Amino acid sequence: MRVNYEGVEIGIIGAGRITPDPDWTIAPHKHEHYEIHFITEGIGRNLLEGGEIELYPGMVYLAPPHEIHAQFSDKSSPLGLYFVVFDLQLPEGWEPLPRIYAPYSFSSGDLLSIFESMNGIGDAGMGSRLLGHMRLIEMIWKVLESRLSNASSLPSAQPLNGHGQPSPVLQNAVLYIQQHFYRNPTVAEIAVACFVSERHLSRMFLRQMQMTVNQYVQHERLFYASTELKHSNASLQDIAERLQFSSVQYFAQWFKGLSSATPTEFRKKHFGS
Structure with a gap:
């Protein structure tokens, strides 16, 4: 970041x-x-x-x-x-x-x-x-x-x-995303939870984090999926359902689009690492 x-x-x-x-x-x-x-x-x-x-x-x-x-x-x-x-x-x-x-x-x-x-x-x-x-x-x-x-x-x-802590709005947004990433929250939902406008939230992410709100949401979803693939025996079906994908095929397509590997390829290469 x-x-x-x-x-x-x-x-x-x-x-x-x-x-x-x-x-x-x-x-x-x-x-x-x-x-x-x-x-x-x-x-x-x-x-x-x-x-x-x-x-x-x-x-x-x-x-x-x-x-x-x-x-x-x-x-x-x-x-x-x-x-x-x-x-x-x-x-x-x-x-x-x-x-x-x-x-x-x-x-x-x-x-x-x-x-x-x-x-x-x-x-x-x-x-x-x-x-x-x-x-x-x-x-x-x-x-x-x-x-x-x-x-x-x-x-x-x-x-x-001034106390070395994240600014309240950004901290609340980040924590909300990381507590609800599994259901792919929208910018509008996150903004409502943080009591700010969508425009203000989007500008804050772009200015302070050099990424969009949705990019950060997908980052957290990918982090969860890759961690499960590396360190658990959870099936692809279980992981896809946890992230509320409609099918394993859709989950695999999304994962490969962000990581350049299918979930199966990623697990084979990184499991236990």
């Missing part, structure tokens, strides 16, 4: 966690996109072409595209961190963002909660994946905001409020 902050777009490409391991190292590498590291525990070294920097708790290191870096963990105090590879689209005429290496106030507990939400772990409730992505993008924005040209003239970010 992508979030637009009045012209500055952030989209997560990949994310992960490095747990403390005294033997952990990563060979010199670079990315086509930006990569940010939140150091949560231990100490380590980050080797760059122009020298070496230390990694320790409370530090943020942002590598701009194509910056080569290699990392090593201290054996007596193993390094722990979270990393995110993301795409950053700046308004025309803005300079690319340079490297960031600086102390930054963040909570390792918040990061753990965000990553668990993104992976559907924990008790955050149905639909926590998208909210986790939104919270992570908000953390990245807070790091970048003071470094971006003209950032001080930008209005406050809209997807999340």
Whole structure:
């Protein structure tokens, strides 16, 4: 997903966690996109072409595209961190963002909660994946905001409020969809449930999430279907009925249109993974 902050777009490409391991190292590498590291525990070294920097708790290191870096963990105090590879689209005429290496106030507990939400772990409730992505993008924005040209003239970010939580209307819409995706709710139904107009809801999704309401509904339906195919023995008939398709054939046609594979092909390739 992508979030637009009045012209500055952030989209997560990949994310992960490095747990403390005294033997952990990563060979010199670079990315086509930006990569940010939140150091949560231990100490380590980050080797760059122009020298070496230390990694320790409370530090943020942002590598701009194509910056080569290699990392090593201290054996007596193993390094722990979270990393995110993301795409950053700046308004025309803005300079690319340079490297960031600086102390930054963040909570390792918040990061753990965000990553668990993104992976559907924990008790955050149905639909926590998208909210986790939104919270992570908000953390990245807070790091970048003071470094971006003209950032001080930008209005406050809209997807999340000042307490780091999703804006109420968007949160309610997302949660409603994720609680009722099985019956393929319409834009009109979701708008009524959120006490907003269809037009306002549609514009919010396009502006803040870079997708239509229906695209998100189908995303959640596909996520459910693919999860069932990968991790359960439910028949295609059962899954189709749960998603309220009129026939297995219609379900298979819909699934292939979104995933480029039939449900049977998908299960054969991914079951148990």
